[in-house]
Amino acid sequence: MGNKWSLGLHFICISIFLLATTCTCLGVGNISVVCSKEERLALLKFKQSVKDDSKMLSSWVGNDCCLWERVRCDDDSGNVKSLDLRGDKNSGEGYYCLVGGEVNSSLAQLKHLTYLDLSGNDFGGSRIPKFIGSLKQLSYLNLSHAGFQGFEPSSSWNFANLVNMIPSLSELHLSNCGIDKTFLSFSHLNISTLSKIQQLNLRSNSIQGLFPSVLTNMSSLRVLDLTGNNLNSWVPIMPNLLELYLSENSFHRIEDVGIWRQCHLRHLSVAENAIGMEMIDSSRNVSECSQYALEGLDLEGSIINGTIPEALGRMVNLRFIYLSRNGLTGSIPKSLGRLRYLELLYLSANELTGPIPTFLGKLSVIDLSWNQLNGLIPESFGNLTCLKEMNLELNQLTGPIPASLGSLVSLRAMKLSRNLLNGNIPVSIGELAKLQSLDISYNFLKGVVYEAHFANLSMLNNFDASFNMKLTFNVSREWMPPFQLVTLQLDSCNIANGFPQWLRNQRKIEMLVLSNATVSGPLPTWLQKMPIIPFLDLSHNKLTGPLVNLPNGGNVNFFGQVFARGLLLQNNLFNGSIPRSLCTRTDLQYLDLAKNRLTGKIPNCFKNLKNLVTMRFSSNRLRGVIPSSVALNSLMRLRLNGNNFTGELPRELGNLRDLEVLDVGDNRLSGKIPVWIGENLTSLIVLRLHKNNFTGRIPRTLCKTPKLQILDVAYNNLRGTIPHCLGELSAMVRSDPDFLIDPDHDENLIQVMKGVELEYTKNLALLFNMDLSSNKLVGEIPVKLTALSMLVGLNLSNNHLSGEIPGTIGNLTALNSLDLARNELTGMIPPSMAALTFLSYLNLSHNNLWGQIPTGNQLQTLDDPSIYAGNKDLCGPPLPKGCSNPEDPTTTTTTRSKKKYEADDESMKIWFYVDIMCGFGTGFWGVIGVLLFKKHWRQKLFMFVEDTMEKIYVAFLVIVAKMKT
Template sequence: MRIVVAFVFITIATINISFCRRSSSVGCLQSERLALLRFKQDLIDPANRLVSWTSGVEDCCIWSGIVCDNLTGHVLELNLRTAPLNEYATPAEDEAYERIPRFLGSMQNLRYLNLSLNSFQGVIPPQLGNLSNLQVLCMGDYWRSMLPVENFWWLSRLSFLKHLDLDGVDLSNSSDWLQVIHTLPSLVVIKLSYCKLHHFPPKPIANFSSLASLDLSGNHFEGPIPDGLQNLTSCRHLDLSYNLFNSSMPSWLYRLRNLEELFLWGNFLQGSMDGLGNLSSIKALDLSQNNFEGGMPVSFGRLCNLRSIFLVGDRLNEEISQALNIFSKCVAKVVESLDFTDAHLFGPLTYQLGRFKNLKSLSLVNNSISGPIPRSLGELSSLEILYLSYNQFNGTLSEIHFNNLTRLIGLGASGNSLTFKFPPQWVPPFKLLFTGTLSPSIGSLTSLQSLNLRKNNFVGEVPLSLQNCTKLVKLDLGENEFVGSVSAWIGERFSRIKILILRSNKFQGLLPRELCHLTSLQILDLAYNNLFGNIPRCISNFSTMMRKSEMDDDIEYLSNDYFNLSFIEDALLVNKGEMAKYSTILKFVRKIDLSKNNFSGGIPMGVTDLSTLQSLNLSHNSLTGKILENIGAMSSLESIDFSGNQLSGEIPQSISNLTFLSVLNLSNNKLSGRIPSSTQLRTFSASSFTGNELCGPPLSNNCTVSVPNRGEKERNEDGVDWFYVSMALGFVVGFWSFIGPLFFNRRWRCMYFQFLNRLQDKLGSVKDVISGYDICTNFHLSLALK
């Protein structure tokens, strides 16, 4: 069984507080040392992180992850935290998990226990109720709900508990959960999200009066918001999201004047939101995905501490200007995030937008807002996220709208009728991280020469309008979520392109032959996609990869003088297995990377014409056939990776001619035979050749030639192998038995060649072979042997 310990952090109470250093003669307590060794026995440590935990080392205070008190030697902390798990990952069907060790309940001085984000299974052991000094208990992991609780009363013995996090723990069979929590007077934080809770008693819970934070989101509560919560007079954080509440807002909710964060999204609440305007301390308000009526309440204008408000999917049915006008006084000065996505807003966006000086995020996606975008947008100097997609905006966006948006990292404006118009010399004052689909308006930038959209969250297909950007020299769409096929128009329209990077997307289908028209291409990176079929033979058309470039032959990436003077083009490339940034030497790089696709067929012969290619990666495809015999002609190659294919045959001897080769990986194919015996190839490790049927250095298995048993029997004491001697003599006797009569007997010669003449009528080839010689009188042995 296996345990992945993601986070364990234990603090044990100390007896004295001292600033003195621990004496070297003081080690950890023997009882705690034995407890730690027992704890290790219950774990499987695949990363070998507990290698220092051994009985041979007496002082456990020097063990990995252990922190002791400097004076007493008591263990204070046990920190085995590793990298966080993928929150969306689910356990494999055959994956086994360990139960929470029961002996943890013997650590009665424990104050802090965090077992969240682990892979424990089984019932939570009631022995944890012995941790009478515990103040913090965290066992939450709502992505891996594996910890059911059948009897919850052990928790009532933790009278000092202040922080309880059981997110994702299955409490569906614990009908007494609320009564137990009621017995814990010191609780300040309760997190019970996604616990499959479904019942909440109607009577008020008195001990909730000291609670500062309550999270009951993601459960199965339904009906009205329970009145049992009305004593949350000290509560600052209340999350009831993603339940089945379907009533109007209870009046007692408006009296929670200390409330700073209220999350009610994903319910079926109805009626007016007006009373929420009395929550004068509120900073974050999420009312999304409900059935509220009456539009934006005017009372919201009194929420002078409001930092963020989310009304996603609520049917406001009012003009955007009216909604913004409600916030135009004190709220506009402090609010940082407004999300009105799909909120049924309409009308023009007016100058009021410029009042929100501290706004960092604005989303108006999927409404019916119309007209031009006001120039006052440019006054929002704190803006980081701006999403305006799928409205009815029109007009032009220019540098006036963006010159002051120095912090902008996200911009979405697709699904409108906007035109982007910027002077050629304009340099954006921000660097975007783009999400959503790439706007069709990108095609209006007809003078665009370099487009770098790498590592964003773009989805969908590459817009057809991009083919209007015929002056592109560099196109980098790598590390996004683009789908569809690699368009043929890339090869037809981008005749100047030198760098084409579509790496790490979801492109699929055949690779179009039109790409072979890109004769200026020097970097082609299509790795990590779903492309299939044969690699086009016309790959040899990449003429820039065929000729040597002199150092003084400065390849102009951008023809505009301003750009040439202002910056040097750069690109992120994977070379020799590592990602690196290339800038000043980029113009000298020649690289093809088609790895991690589904290409089949053989390696195209034309690739060996690319004599200046420096890196060729075709790994992890389904390529068959042999490694090209004349691969040694690619004299500039520094890196070859053909691993993870189905290549067969021998490694060609010519590969020894690649004197610049520093990376070679031919592993996991069907190659056979002897590895060429050159000094160059012997510098590579055995891992470059494993997973084949190869032999010879650097592999440990030597190549051996088996000698026939018959020859062994006929070998005499002097070491003469009479098998081979007799075979040679037999050939000589047989040869002259046939040739001798022809050579010395004129009659036999004539009869033999007359026979060949008769065959001539049937085969039509003998006359050409003898080339007009007189076969009876002018016969030459040399001719006959031909």
């Protein structure tokens, strides 16, 4: 028994020993190997010297820095070997980034450091730290994009010293570090040290002109990146170079790069230069060594013209070709289809024509978008089993979508939009289990889409089938889709079975567009419980009922794919009031409830919508005063027209410095046109006050709006004369592309043109219109108005304007519509009117014009006699009344009568002004004593005098005009 106990005890001891040894081997034993106190304190000093709002260094607590994030130690000694402080994107939470001034020199205590990465931070424009030269063990150094501004000028600390002092350095990244032409000073450079560097990154600096010849001494150099400098000289031969990146420089000829003699080169990028010549001359440039060595070619955005040479297909090792954004013409060579190793092919944004050739099965990305390719999508594409991305959008491809595409088991993105594709969508598309994005919009696809089309699309995130007018989506109300969409766009398609019930299970949607999709009925109740959809467009349908079921289930859905925030419900049959819940949508940028049947007042709670750019409540049945809460500083477009609003415009609107469109037409607003519109709203492009009850004069401050291209104050009770300075509206004198209206989603505007109300949408940027019609304006038409050479429409009809039509009316060379009817204009029609070559509508009826109607040019086509009706002294075609001889007594008598009336008119004007001045003097001195002591009387009196004077003046001019006739 004793032996058995002894053996058992011995076994237990051995087990404990083995267990302890095993734990040590698994790393528990390393607990005793900690970083040195000096290195820990050095790291903590660095931490204290920077601002770390992103909490990059939050784990730097405790005694063992080897356990801290971004720090790696040697397993045996505990010395810090690697410090990775790269500022980069943190998934879902923004960016890691340290902010500080000069890098704390405490890092010099890390004597055993072999890897140091400070890139992507912000060290405030400080110089590249000199202490880095003391880190003799470094093999990797990355200071790119960290806010450094080069080496200390006039100092021994420069690029040469950096390389000399760190003999083990093999990879150096100094991108965007402010290194300039002094980089070329290598008088003390140790060539043997330099030759050890294998990778050098100097992109986005200020290295100019000559290629740094010293780089040819880097015999071990494998990767060289000089992107984003200003180099233009010949690149010398570097025999061991494998990757060369020279994008965004100033090379003008492909020969300047010298690539065809770099026999071992595998990757070449000279994108974004100004090469401007045919890409490859196979007889001169493609040497035997290059055509077999080169694996990657990047000439994107280099202004290359001509055709893609067949010789490119002889570079049999090519794995990627980037030729996008050039001027390439002709067809895609069939030889490219025979490149068996080709994985990435980018030919987008050129002028390529012809059919798409057959490609081999190695291809993973093909981008042929934004060209003029025609013909069918090849059935052979179904053999590209490695294909992950296919972009054929914006071409002229015809025929159906091949059913063979259902074999692309690796496909993640398919873009076929904006072509001429027709036929049914093949059911085989539903087999693409890895597909994440499908865009077939803007084609001529037809037929019915069923559940089978989505059978295995479990990874689908984005689906766009918009503007396929004959495409119908018919899925059962009980269908449970296998995917969770982020964006769904079915605008201008046909949706059967009412509002899509399957959407109730989609919890990640950021963009839902069902515009013009034949959806009717009320919003479903389950919609209210869904997460808020950042961009929801249900416009142009027949949706009914109140807006009580809008998504309101907690916070705004946001997965980072959709940037616009909008609620677009215009052109439906919604009724009831505007829900106050909209005031909680602080993320909204676009809010459009126009053309519905909404009633009640605007809730006075919109002040929380700090990001709102567009607010449209047009064409509803809203009433009350316009609340001041709509005056949001972010607003650029405010459309409240076509309602029953009363009262005056809120003064707070004068704070909207960025407001471009203000449309409150077709309401019952009153008061004077505020002077602050012209003084404060200097960004205004459209001002529409059409059909309200505004009184007083047109304020001269409107002349201070330099961007104004549409001024519509028609159908009000405005009095006084037309301000002459309106002829100085600079946007109407000379077009400036920066001032033009930039229509966003469904921007429209009603204007009276050619005698009728027209709704403008797509051509708003070309519309320059001034409509002052149907008021009580008096006086003459200012000659200055004829300087508005951009005007397309001018409407001054239905006023009390007198005098002659300005003789320079022909200067309005862009005029398409001119309406001066129903005024008291006199004189002859100016001959210059015949020079208005774009004029298609003219109305001069019911005035006191006389003499012969001018002939020639565009006026010959305007042969409707009603244009001149009510002017009894006009003669000549198209009127039946002929004109007498110019020497005819009738003509002479008429001329003399005209002069007599003018003389009488001048006399009456003189006596009128004398009378006014006398009355003014008597009244002023008679009451001045009382007014000095009675402020309230003063105010009342001056208001009464102003209104009375205006009425007397208008009445007198009307009487005088009638006397002339």
